[in-house]
Amino acid sequence: MALMSIxxxxxxxxxxxASLEIHEGEVLGLIGxxxxxKSTLLNAITGLIPRSGRISLNGQDLEQLxxxxxxxxxxxxxxxxESVWALTVHDIVSMGRLPWGDCDQSIIRAVMQQANIxxxxxxxxxxxxxxxxxxxxxxxxxxxQPVLLLVDEPxxxxxxxxxxxxxxxxxxxxxxxxxxxxxxxxxxxxARYCDRLCLMDKGRTVKTDTIEAVLNSEILxxxxxxxxxxxxxxxxxxxxxx
Amino acid sequence: MERFLNPALLxxxxxxxxxxxxxxxxxxxxxxxxxxxxxxxxxGEALTREALIVGEIxxxxxxxxxxxxxxxxxxxxxxQGLLRNPLVDPGLIGASQGAALGAALVFYFNxxxxxGALATPIAGLIGAALTLFILMGLSGSMARPAIIIMAGLxxxxxxxxxxxxxxxxxxxxxxxxxxxxxLLGSVSNRGLDNLxxxxxxxxxxxxxxxxxRKLLLGLSLGEQVxxxxxxxxxxxxxxxxLGTALLVGSSVAVAGNIGFIGLVVPHxxxxxxxxxxxxxxxxxxxxxAIVVLVADMLVRQLPPERELKLGVLTALIGxxxxxxxxxxxxQRWL
Numbered sequence: 001m002a003l004m005s006i007x008x009x010x011x012x013x014x015x016x017x018a019s020l021e022i023h024e025g026e027v028l029g030l031i032g033x034x035x036x037x038k039s040t041l042l043n044a045i046t047g048l049i050p051r052s053g054r055i056s057l058n059g060q061d062l063e064q065l066x067x068x069x070x071x072x073x074x075x076x077x078x079x080x081x082e083s084v085w086a087l088t089v090h091d092i093v094s095m096g097r098l099p100w101g102d103c104d105q106s107i108i109r110a111v112m113q114q115a116n117i118x119x120x121x122x123x124x125x126x127x128x129x130x131x132x133x134x135x136x137x138x139x140x141x142x143x144x145q146p147v148l149l150l151v152d153e154p155x156x157x158x159x160x161x162x163x164x165x166x167x168x169x170x171x172x173x174x175x176x177x178x179x180x181x182x183x184x185x186x187x188x189x190x191a192r193y194c195d196r197l198c199l200m201d202k203g204r205t206v207k208t209d210t211i212e213a214v215l216n217s218e219i220l221x222x223x224x225x226x227x228x229x230x231x232x233x234x235x236x237x238x239x240x241x242x
Numbered sequence: 243m244e245r246f247l248n249p250a251l252l253x254x255x256x257x258x259x260x261x262x263x264x265x266x267x268x269x270x271x272x273x274x275x276x277x278x279x280x281x282x283x284x285x286g287e288a289l290t291r292e293a294l295i296v297g298e299i300x301x302x303x304x305x306x307x308x309x310x311x312x313x314x315x316x317x318x319x320x321x322q323g324l325l326r327n328p329l330v331d332p333g334l335i336g337a338s339q340g341a342a343l344g345a346a347l348v349f350y351f352n353x354x355x356x357x358g359a360l361a362t363p364i365a366g367l368i369g370a371a372l373t374l375f376i377l378m379g380l381s382g383s384m385a386r387p388a389i390i391i392m393a394g395l396x397x398x399x400x401x402x403x404x405x406x407x408x409x410x411x412x413x414x415x416x417x418x419x420x421x422x423x424x425l426l427g428s429v430s431n432r433g434l435d436n437l438x439x440x441x442x443x444x445x446x447x448x449x450x451x452x453x454x455r456k457l458l459l460g461l462s463l464g465e466q467v468x469x470x471x472x473x474x475x476x477x478x479x480x481x482x483x484l485g486t487a488l489l490v491g492s493s494v495a496v497a498g499n500i501g502f503i504g505l506v507v508p509h510x511x512x513x514x515x516x517x518x519x520x521x522x523x524x525x526x527x528x529x530x531a532i533v534v535l536v537a538d539m540l541v542r543q544l545p546p547e548r549e550l551k552l553g554v555l556t557a558l559i560g561x562x563x564x565x566x567x568x569x570x571x572x573q574r575w576l
Binding site: 043046047048066067068069070071072075076078081082083084085086087088091092095098099101124140144 | 469473518
């Protein structure tokens with residue numbers, strides 16, 4: 001059953017029209033060129049920008065939820081994030097519990113272990129490396145325990161080691177029965193870690209289907225305006241501009 | 243250590259407040275003078291000299307300094323959190339200039355003469371309220387904090403220009419001198435009746451800020467994250483702007499400009515609360531009160547004919563601190 005179904009979602013002042021379904025337990029990759037509307041879609045689902053159309057979560061219309069109820073079920077990890085104050089890692093992760101109004105230490109401890117950041121729980125987040133910080137931001141949204149986790153470009157600016165680590169954390173979260181939507185530019189990583197893909201172009205959802213159905217050069221080349229080389233049989237799969 | 247911070251600061255504030263009642267040219271037994279003052283006030287008997295000095299001069303001065311300091315400290319902490327900027331002063335939203343203009347008009351037109359000594363604070367409060375009204379109208383119903391600040395800057399510039407007009411056309415040099423001295427900021431020669439203006443504004447304003455602590459914490463990671471966590475930045479941010487305007491407006495209306503407290507005090511506290519913007523409010527209020535009380539005690543040590551205004555002293559101490567802050571911020575960006 002679809003965890004979330006989005007039907008003719010539009011936003012103000014932008015050419016945008018999205019329809020798709022998100023399933024329980026899956027990692028759905030949002031792909032498409034810069035400006036295709038990936039971040040807009042994530043922001044619209046979260047309710048950060050005015051929207052119209054129909055979005056239902058577990059069969060319930062999203063408009064019927066107030067902001068806190070929505071925040072308990074849907075969490076967003078934006079692409080650009082920084083802490084203006086020198087907060088500790090533990091404080092940042094605890095903020096994931098803000099929508100719930102509690103500070104459940106067992107959840108916080110568990111997600112810190114999951115994200116492998118327990119060792120520097122008391123350090124200031126601004127002192128950490130980019131890779132360590134990415135895991136801290138991720139632990140914050142995991143502490144929220146949302147049924148739908150939206151992540152915008154989680155591996156941009158990360159080295160290949162941290163890319164794998166972060167993607168694996170997201171896959172593991174989805175496998176516990178929730179759903180994760182990742183806006184991602186790296187198509188090889190998308191092929192390797194996502195269950196399905198949604199291709200966006202010019203503010204529209206072009207195709208939402210399995211990896212094999214979306215990642216082929218006939219579909220990708222016109223959208224990205226470049227010849228795309230696809231080898232899904234290789235381990236790990238390779239998708240590159242020629 | 244953090245657990246003991248607020249109780250320790252409260253204790254320190256109490257000690258400083260008692261010291262403030264005790265310090266003066268005349269050596270007075272504070273406790274008995276206070277008891278005598280309160281019983282005489284209730285029964286309507288004539289006050290002794292000691293009771294008069296402590297109850298009618300030192301007590302209002304101490305209470306006003308305490309509340310004004312607390313108001314400035316807490317509103318600075320809240321506004322810096324809302325705007326995610328450690329260099330923000332609570333005067334930025336224009337309420338203090340509005341209050342100053344309102345009060346200045348009293349000196350100029352002799353408004354509300356029936357209210358006696360309360361004419362200035364009440365006109366100041368009306369000035370602050372009008373500024374706030376224009377601010378809300380100008381920034382619109384969906385305004386983000388940055389827009390509110392730009393609107394505040396525009397309004398404070400306008401109020402300052404009008405204040406300059408009032409000063410320019412002052413009816414006589416004495417009125418002008420009185421106005422300028424008043425603007426410099428002081429808690430002396432003000433009766434307990436000023437509390438009627440200050441106290442309700444302080445209680446309501448502080449409550450508005452204290453209820454938004456979660457928002458301040460969420461905003462540490464930016465407006466987008468705070469919004470995504472259901473914290474409704476636009477709607478709830480208005481409570482912080484309103485609360486700050488109430489606190490700053492009423493403080494300026496009663497005491498004139500006591501600058502730099504709201505800017506500097508949160509910086510002193512931040513390392514002690516693990517840089518948590520939500521835990522910063524209460525200790526900033528307490529330290530704001532302590533700093534203004536101590537500054538006022540220092541001012542009182544000077545001979546009365548050469549009175550240094552309290553606002554001048556806080557600016558003298560606060561401005562170099564601000565320079566140091568800018569220097570420190572610059573190092574961070576280098």
